[in-house]
Amino acid sequence: MNQAIISALEKFTELDEKISHFNSILGLLSWDQKVIAPKKGRSIFAKANGTLRTEAFKLSVSEEMGELLSILSSKESEDYLDDEAKAKVRERNKFYHRSKRIPADMIKEFSVLTSQANDAWEDAKETNDFERYLPYLEKIVDFKRKAIEIYGYENHPYDALLDEFEPGLTVEKLDPLFVKLRESSSELLRRIQSSSYKPAAEIFDQPYSVNQQKEFNRYILPLIGFDMEAGRLDETVHPFAQTVNTRDVRITTRYLENNVRSAIFGTIHEAGHGIYEQNIDPKFEGSVLQEGASFGIHESQSRFLENMVGRSEQFWKYFYPKLQEHFPDQLGNLELDEFYRAINAVQPSFIRVEADELTYNLHIMVRYEIEKALIAGEIEAKDLPGIWNAKMNEYLGITPSNNSEGVLQDIHWSFGGFGYFPSYSLGNLYAAQILHKIQQDVPEFYDSIEQGNFAVIQNWLKENIHQYGMLYTPNELVVKATGEELNADYLVQYLEKKYSKIYKL
Amino acid sequence: MNQAIISALEKFTELDEKISHFNSILGLLSWDQKVIAPKKGRSIFAKANGTLRTEAFKLSVSEEMGELLSILSSKESEDYLDDEAKAKVRERNKFYHRSKRIPADMIKEFSVLTSQANDAWEDAKETNDFERYLPYLEKIVDFKRKAIEIYGYENHPYDALLDEFEPGLTVEKLDPLFVKLRESSSELLRRIQSSSYKPAAEIFDQPYSVNQQKEFNRYILPLIGFDMEAGRLDETVHPFAQTVNTRDVRITTRYLENNVRSAIFGTIHEAGHGIYEQNIDPKFEGSVLQEGASFGIHESQSRFLENMVGRSEQFWKYFYPKLQEHFPDQLGNLELDEFYRAINAVQPSFIRVEADELTYNLHIMVRYEIEKALIAGEIEAKDLPGIWNAKMNEYLGITPSNNSEGVLQDIHWSFGGFGYFPSYSLGNLYAAQILHKIQQDVPEFYDSIEQGNFAVIQNWLKENIHQYGMLYTPNELVVKATGEELNADYLVQYLEKKYSKIYKL
Known part of the structure; x- marks a missing residue:
């Protein structure tokens, strides 16, 4: 000893x-x-x-x-x-x-810089004035480039940033996954756009009582697995999940009278984050392992619940009658099938946070490629508006009419959060791979959802993902849970299958 | 230098x-x-x-x-x-x-003891079983006696405890104040009880809608001076005030359908605590001076607002029509004058926290005298039920039928809070002395209340009490604010005048 x-x-x-x-x-x-x-x-x-x-x-x-x-x-x-x-x-x-x-002086300087940059970004976005933000963005990029040299990296400088959000991930590993996802999504989008079928998404263009929305959200939240005695649901303008400990996980949502989808899918999304943390093994309490494994894995849990479960036909077979009860004027005469297609309508748009399940990843690809080139010194901050718009046009077929709905829309860069955006699409990739595995282990997966039985899903996730907290690296965890490393095919196939059916391709 | x-x-x-x-x-x-x-x-x-x-x-x-x-x-x-x-x-x-x-071992031991004592007290109160609590109470008294010998004191051992809650106060100073208050209150109570006039307090023995109560409380709170942007009002079973900082002061209340007075006067009481802290000079933020001067001074602010303001005729001249609007069935036909007398009805009862403004102090005297004798070793814990009941009978003319509504009613001793109870009556004494001074400085005091103008009151309190935080000792503060040391005459005269009128003595 x-x-x-x-x-x-x-x-x-x-x-x-x-x-x-x-x-x-x-x-x-x-x-x-x-x-x-x-x-x-x-x-x-x-x-x-x-x-x-x-x-x-x-x-x-x-x-x-x-x-x-x-x-x-x-x-x-x-x-x-x-x-x-x-x-x-x-x-x-x-x-x-x-x-x-990183020397203490540099950290202090950066903290002042990002605080100013955040103000400048807010102003710039409001007044559609990229030049107001540019000097700060340039300094932040400079700082990040310097910091990366200090951290060190093996192949690509962006690896140092990826590692912060998704430990062990590199550009070399990520590029082929994202290229495959991007190409197949763009191609699928073109086919959807040339389909003659159009979902009845206009049913959402009318007011839905906020009180009824609240009641419906509070009704579904515990049923899908969120423990209300180990958490809370509150309201904020920007929804989020915050863990205090594994038995005190607080999520928020927002209710918009003119956007009934916002609260429903926002609540389910944050519930996915929340349920993850509620099911971490309590033995990790009071240690660094008391949180989720990574940003990407966390996002996989929110997106799995929001998209794979919450946007499935079976989910609404169970919940749609209850939703109709809450909104008889708006939905009383709409068939379940039409409702299902409507909540899955695909429509390229400028704002990432409002994007549908398919085009969302294309928004991320724009950001990922820009970040990577910017950090490597291949492009400069001043060129971003033009590059942004060109990529939006290339991948989504639309061009922002101004920078506020383009390069200025996201807060992330103003606080130096380069390397964060990939987590969102990583979440989608992990989620589809998990869906594939869970359907092998639990063949009655979608039947259970149709019967409102979410325990079978939550048990599998707890057993294979949630309980481990930060014990494993993301890669170890995904291999342990699904038997292989991250593979883009599952998401590509999932999207192909889902939208082929919805859009009758 | x-x-x-x-x-x-x-x-x-x-x-x-x-x-x-x-x-x-x-x-x-x-x-x-x-x-x-x-x-x-x-x-x-x-x-x-x-x-x-x-x-x-x-x-x-x-x-x-x-x-x-x-x-x-x-x-x-x-x-x-x-x-x-x-x-x-x-x-x-x-x-x-x-x-x-106090040696670290002793502190640790005491912390375990009070935790057990608290459980035992809860059990004992519920089952009316003093013997269940007694062994813990005896140990707590032992600890307190030992601790006092370590702290040291000049005259009376109880001084060491008083000093904790009301710095500088001694038994020698307090005894004459409390004796005067007790004797005059007992005497006044006897006169009230022999008066043929009885207020119509039975109007409170009926249900009052909790929703209407909430609305009324939220309506008055900002009007009486509580800044809702620098605080919150929430609900808890046991109402309290908690300061986070001088611009974040959170109070709670509770709504009982069968006791409309509970929320109204509870809210006003906690608002008094809250307004005090909201008006402490922000320069004391981030220092030990960021709080109120003492328990007694704090209680003076809650009781001043609750009793001197909130139970005054003028307060209800302004607010009663609004209250009637909220409760037309219960109060629509009741005259203001009758309502005013009803909220000031005097009725000896067993439970301190339900006592009226006059008999409340007599409840405190029972506790003060018991604590003083217990700490001095003149009586022992096992004798408390008998002593308690005898004193209740002597001062209030009623004898508890069991220990749950007698010696077991309060939590304080179970956590070792000897020396705390006097703060409540000190608050009343300070409040009456402040009322006397504020009426000299602001002769239109009660006229302002009648017009719903609380700014004049809050400005005086801020100027003379609130702003100083813990800068002055309680005695320094009361001398600075009122020109003399604490004097029981003001409360005695205030009670005499108020109840003579109400009970037509």
Whole structure:
């Protein structure tokens, strides 16, 4: 027995727990300030919040943490650490080294820059003035390029960013997946557009009582697997999911009188995130492993529930009568089949967050390719409006009439979130692969949905995905759950099959 | 310039800010877990909460804090510290020395004991079984007696407990105030009971729609001075006020269909606490001075608003028509004058929290005298039921038929909160003294209320009480605001005048 290692492991576990407790509190604070805090108190509270965030950060990159990680990452330690401890060391190591490499001055400067950039972006989007945003965007790109040189990478500089959101993923692995998805989606889109069949999507162009919407959403949420005693549903302008701990997961939605789909599919989407976290094994509480495996895996859970389940025929076979009861004037005379096709209508549009299931990925491809080239220095920030519009035209067949509905629409770059966008399409890819596997393991999958039995789905997801938290890397997890690495064929086939039927191709 | 002092002051200010930020966060967490957190997450979150609480405590009693306080409390430091810095040092010193003196083992043991005692108290109250609670109560009394010997005191051991809730207060100062209040209240109660006039309190013995109650409460809250953009109103079984910061003050109330008074006066009471904190000078944010001056001063603000304002004739001259609109069936035919007398009906009863404005203080006297004698070793815990009932009979003329409605009714002793009860009556005493002064400074005081103009009241309170936070000790503050030390005559005269008129004595 090596006493030094055992003692280091004890100290590490304690320190990891303290940081994780602080992060759990920071999660609650973030939710509170976004959802519930009175307006005038927020700027004051930001200081208290900052004090705790700084404290958690300092502990994560402390000398003590460095020493413990160095002992626990050594060859001799291997025999003393179980898988759980190894995963904790892996995750803490990653954060420690990433954060330590960037000098404190640079971090501080970047924090000021992104705060200004966010204001500039808001202004620019509102006034359709890309030039207002450009100087900040240029500086952010510069910073990211510098940071990447410090982090290091093997092949493509963008790998360093991918790794932050999807550990282990590289451009080399991702490019063929995304190219296949992009080409097949564009091609499918063209066939859909030349189909003579048009779903009756105009049924959504009328008011739907917000109170009735609320009632319907609150009705379906527990039925699809979200535990209301281990979570909450609130309202915000931008819906999100926030975990406090695995038995306190809070999601939000928004109700628009003129867009009944927004709340329904928004709620199901966030429920997918929420159910994931509600089913993480409680033994990971108070450790770095207490969260989902990655952004992509998380997104796979929200999109699986929203699209593969929530936009399926079988889902609405069960729920449509109840929806009709809530909206007899709007839907009383509409057949289930027509409703199903209407909620799956495909229509190229400018705004990513309003896109349908098929064109959504094309929006991501525009962003992915721009980010990759920008980070590699192949293009510059000033060229983005033109490149954006050209790619939109190439992939979706439409050209934004201004930058507000084009390159300025997303907040992500203003806070330096390069590398984030791919997660959304990764989520779709993972989700389709999971759907394929779950249908093999549970052949009655869609029959269960039709009978309103979601337990069989949630049990499979809990067993194969949810329970593990951050124990496995995304790649390990997907191989363990589905038997193979990420493969774009499943999503391509799923989309082909689904839309061929809907659009009678 | 003494560099060591200047540098110590800087470090102290930083450390004080960090602890205060953590306390602000702990305030929010406490509110969240009581009001809004999903059931299943709470026991998990308690650990994260405990980690932060421990961290804040450790910083407060750290070696660094000790050294800084020792420098900043020295004679040489005096010229370098302004009043604000001196007040911060005073408060941190108090906490530091109080906490440091009790050995860590003893604190830990007490924490286990009170947790068990609380369970035992709940059981005992439910089953009317004092013996179930007694062994824990005895141990708590033992602990308190020991702790007091460690803290030290000049005259009466109870002084050490009073000092915790009302800094600087002693039995020697308090006894004559409370004796005067008790004797005059008992005497006034006897006269009221022999009066032939009886208010029409039976109008409250009928259902009042909870929805209408909510609407009425939300209507009056901002009008009486509570800033809804710097606070919230929620519902809990036990109403309370919780400050996050001076622009985020959250109060709760409860609505009982069969007790319309409960929500109205509960809301006004908590609003009094809330408005106090909303008006503390923001310069005290992020320091130990960011809260109210003491428990007694805080209670003076809630009781001033609840009783002196909210139970006044003029208040209801303004609001009664609106209340009648909300409850036409119940109050449509009741004259304002009868309503006013009904909300001020005096009726001795067993439960403190349901007592009227006059008999409330007699409930406190029972507790104060018992606590004082218990702490001094003049009586023992086992004797409490008999002593309690005898005193209830002596002061209120009624004897509880069992211990659940007698000695077991309050939670306070189960967590060791000896010394807390006097704050309630101190609040009433301060409130009456403030009322006397405010009427001298603002002769149109009650006329303003009658016109629904609460700004004149809130401005006076802000100017003379609220803004100072914890800058002054309670005694300094009351002298500064009213020109003299606490004097029981004002409350005695106020009660005499009010009830003489109501009961036509």
